[in-house]
Amino acid sequence: MKNWWKESVVYQIYPRSFCDSNGDGIGDIGGIIKRLDYLKELGIDVIWLSPVYDSPNDDNGYDIRDYRKIMNEFGTMEEFDRLLAELHQRKIRLVMDLVVNHTSDEHSWFVESRKSKDNPYRDYYIWRDGKDGKEPNNWGSCFSGSAWNYDEETGQYYLHLFSKKQPDLNWDNKKVRTEVYDMMKWWLDKGIDGFRMDVISLISKEEGLPDGPAMINGYASFNVAANGPRVHEYLQEMNREVLSGYDIMTVGECSGVTLEEAAKYASSEGKELNMVFQFEHMDVDGDPDNKWTDKKMHLPDLKAVMTKWQKGLEGIAWNSLFWNNHDQPRVVSRFGSDCEEYRERSAKMLATCLHMMQGTPYVYQGEELGMTNVPFETIRDFRDLDSINAYHELTEKGIFTREEMMKYIRYKSRDNARTPMQWDTSAYAGFSESAPWIMVNPNYKRINAKEQMERETSVFHYYKKLIALRHKHDIIVYGSYELLLPDHPHIYAYIRTLGEQKLLVVCSFSSQTVTYSIPKEFESGTVMISNYETGERKCGELKPYEALVILQSSDLL
Template identity: 75%
Template sequence: MCIKDKAWWKESVVYQIYPRSFKDSNGDGVGDLNGITEKLDYLKELGIDVIWLSPVYQSPNDDNGYDISDYQAIMKEFGTMEDFDRMLAAAHDRGIKILMDLVVNHTSDEHPWFVESRKSTDNPYRDYYIWRPARDGKEPNNWGSCFSGPAWQWDEQTQMYFLHLFSKKQPDLNWDNPRVRREVFDMMNWWLKKGVDGFRMDVISLISKEPDLPDGPAELNGYASFNMPANGPHVHEYLQEMRREVLNNADTLTVGECSGVTLEEAKKYANAEGTELNMVFQFEHMDVDAEAGNKWTDKKMRLSEMKEVLTRWQKGLEGIAWNSLFWENHDQPRSVSRYGNDGEYREASAKMLATCLHLMQGTPYIYQGQELGMTNVPFSSIDDFRDLDSVNAYHELVGQGVFTEEQMLKYLRRKSRDNARTPFQWNSGSQAGFTAGTPWIMVNPNYKEINAEEQMNRPDSVFHYYQKLIRLRKEREIVVYGSYDLLLPESEEIYAYTRTLGDEKLLTVCNFTDHEVRYEVPEEFRGGDCLISNYDAPELNESVTLRPYEAFAAEKKE
């Protein structure tokens, strides 16, 4: 990557806030905008540059805010538009940018457009959504919903089906209708005029469907994957139109959540010419612990497979497009429980995972609580869960006899999205300092040991380690712009790679095990300086003995 291609969004670190679970300012048990404003100094101290705000728009909350009924109003639980404006100004005062979550593959079924659309087949808004007649008395095709069952809902009033790739309360918009695109672009420009700094685009790879809506290969449940429409015939055309009509109107950061994206498609979405988006979220590395596409399993990932996927994306996009870097978000379980060790080596493995990710090429994303090493949650009953995906999967798979109740609860404790959605652990006080009331979802009982207050007061904490990684990124251009090369591709214990920029070279070494591993140091790094380590810095002789979950980064010897 040439330094001439420098951009602020490449050099930034993004922090994702899930507002419902971040900080409650009024005691109703739900996080809110004023709670975020109250904690901006914490984020400033951490060192992040951008906040990605999960949806705060008006919503019936069927899918925790990803079902939007008004794109230009704030959900009452989160506060008012005045609260939003105050938060935005306070963030900007601290040099922190705000990234809105753009959810425009679908709306809520309570959005005025859909309320009109379902009134009659000749309503002016009918073509804002995707309606089809029954096929042989059944759904128009075999597409499945992300949240179990078919992706079609029968509507009695007009005797037709509408498409919903997600909940039946989330009808898909018809992006082939230019009026829909105009409405979306006008709304986006409204937010840019308000002063937001860009958009994370929810499932944006799904907006363009094949006109004849063909059947897809059936999965275990008899339906085709909800990703079936991914990377449709006009998706790049529509995003290029968005770039011309909206994104070029401001200096924005844009990242597309691209379900089903391939490396070749990503080169188009995030091309260096800047005709579409700045970067994409791809999910191949999130599937290495799945079984034939089924995430409900306790399978452990193979490190060699993880390295192959991440390296293919690092090398494949180099000089062509830009990577996003993440282990966690609101849809994934906690990484320290998933890829590390959330017991004896929780802090060491949390730091190791951070080192491995943040020193690659791309823009790092931190999910709230990840910087503390927050863990998965010991949910004891299906009644503890709030996530639509988890609850639906439990009832479907247990009801069909695929898993027993105990098996499914075990898989949910490992993979449910609710693991990431429990309240942020601010301190060791009541409800982890999140709320003075009763939280909307249970607090992880380990909050007395794992919380922000304790870690901010302890120099060797996970929080302070993240601070150092973020600082290193700002001090060393090689961390942002250096090329990436993998070492030891076959090792199931060590993830090691180099970064190179001109005459500079950086080595990152991570032990992904709970035991000691011998590592042969490449000759050019022997005697080099260690820039960061999650233990005492090792002496770089011919070899080093890596302690459990040890990680370090070193410069080559001058």
């Protein structure tokens, strides 16, 4: 079944780092409005806007104090309304971040909740007595340390799967769900086009809150809290009460999701969500019990995971496709090459590999420029709570030395994605007129939007071509997927098929020339897109980080 959100390309904006319009060093709504023509030129269909709600910013806006108010640093509700109108005028839809697993501890609900055990809002959150003078269970926060915080006033602990300033809501309380649904309808009636739902797979906790196994940096709570017993009941209720009444796009961030669970969240029957974010491919360069490592990805592992999801959801549910977001390091530095010789080639190759698959592609700000990880020098350069907490906890426990942890967080920190968008060669990369809230990547004079928009061979123009091809050819959107060479250590090749049409995608993940012969059925096909010119390619081999897409039927171009 065809849908507009299947045929769309989404662009994620992290507002704090996108563009500053008032010179305070913090990105804002006015800055986004200023850059809308850039996004229109790129060709994207939807913006996913990370949180702009009122927040004390303990976790950069994912700790919400008031769901119906705009953060002062970002602007006003009037500016938001203008942004929405300007986007719709350009035929670009807006998807908001929905953060309802938890609130800020400064939200009025929690302020009331912690006043007394018999307060009407007490049951809006998850409060428990301790056990034997300790926390109620051994769950650890995803940001290090315990997932429980003791409240002196009432003598109980409250659950926070993330920061202690992000108490978890109690979704088993019908009043909480009603409040959330009313807030969602308020935004949808304003005219937004959908929601990206933050850690939505965590909203239903296992009855009794049982202990989980210990891990190197604390128990990762989502391994036991994810996909709880009533999560599908609650999302189906949300769909009936809210989502089904609007023509919108919904995507759930589902930490710990399995293929079987994803088929329920994003079933083609449309009872819950349109699609989910799964993170299995983001773990191929990690260890099972510890994400802080500089381990490199093994390509057959990546192919196995991507193929599992492509084939596993085919005809059943819809995939979301991403390499980057605000929680991941830059993919060029991670799966490609950020050395100057191959940065652009590998950025284009990675884009090709992803955008030719079945699913809705997501582009994270700066990805379309091939932005790289950042050479942070000391822990003082970081702003990410997760990275800072892990650094101190794991070095103080003697698990890693300071030098080891600096190496790991330089490679994996979320702050790699959060440095300012690189617009031009002026001071602070054209992001702001004053020093930004986090350092600018010093390579901005070589990597920036102005230079790339003016150069036809740039990464920007390559993304523009990929997006245009997806808009033109149904086979890219709806075709089935078949993996070739599953065990090849350097080549990711697959075939897309729709009716009588076939498309071959070949991507080299190597910095060396690799031997490869195109299947005979594609020898007379037409090259749809490649990151090398025809004269640069040689029969029987793939050049470093080469990407090649061949359409079997040339008359379709």
